[in-house]
């Protein structure tokens with residue numbers, strides 16, 4: 255029995271006590287399902303390639319942050335429910351099935367928010383992708399604080415401010431690795447840029463990124479030349 259089969263077996267056992275629910279419409283679904291048959295047709299899919307934030311070779315986004323995609327993210331973040339994160343991981347795996355990477359690096363949450371929520375949503379997403387694509391998870395980054403609110407700051411200040419919230423994990427070896435950052439939602443891409451900067455400074459060969467939802471019109475690139483040559 256592989257990792258995914260073991261995970262799904264446990265999930266089916268648990269569904270006898272806690273029925274599975276579609277994270278997008280709230281319908282009760284079969285023990286083997288992660289979402290209902292109708293909702294994928296209603297999701298606001300991203301159907302074009304998006305500009306990648308600085309320091310990132312390529313950004314893969316499943317949905318726009320609107321409609322039922324947005325309400326499912328809210329359920330995960332504010333109602334502290336795990337099952338939306340499982341569904342996001344499945345959709346992201348589909349999008350990433352032809353992507354090659356040495357490791358998945360989840361965007362970390364602060365210890366405070368993990369304690370408050372009881373789990374890290376991005377870790378749940380990364381685990382789903384890891385089981386489905388057979389790419390290991392590397393917890394290369396740690397958060398001192400949560401992602402800052404920084405709507406009023408300039409692009410450069412946002413990246414600098416985001417960078418000050420994270421550090422490289424002492425135990426992580428990223429040298430020469432092609433890494434894929436995993437996050438739930440990207441707004442301007444400043445956090446992804448800042449984290450890629452930390453990974454590249456510590457010797458990573460390349461950083462790509464994948465998010466479940468992208469805020470419409472959010473990605474803004476600097477006019478300054480890129481700090482790293484994209485390989």
Ligand SMILES: [Zn+2]
Nearest residue numbers: 276279290293
């Ligand atoms: Zn549904």
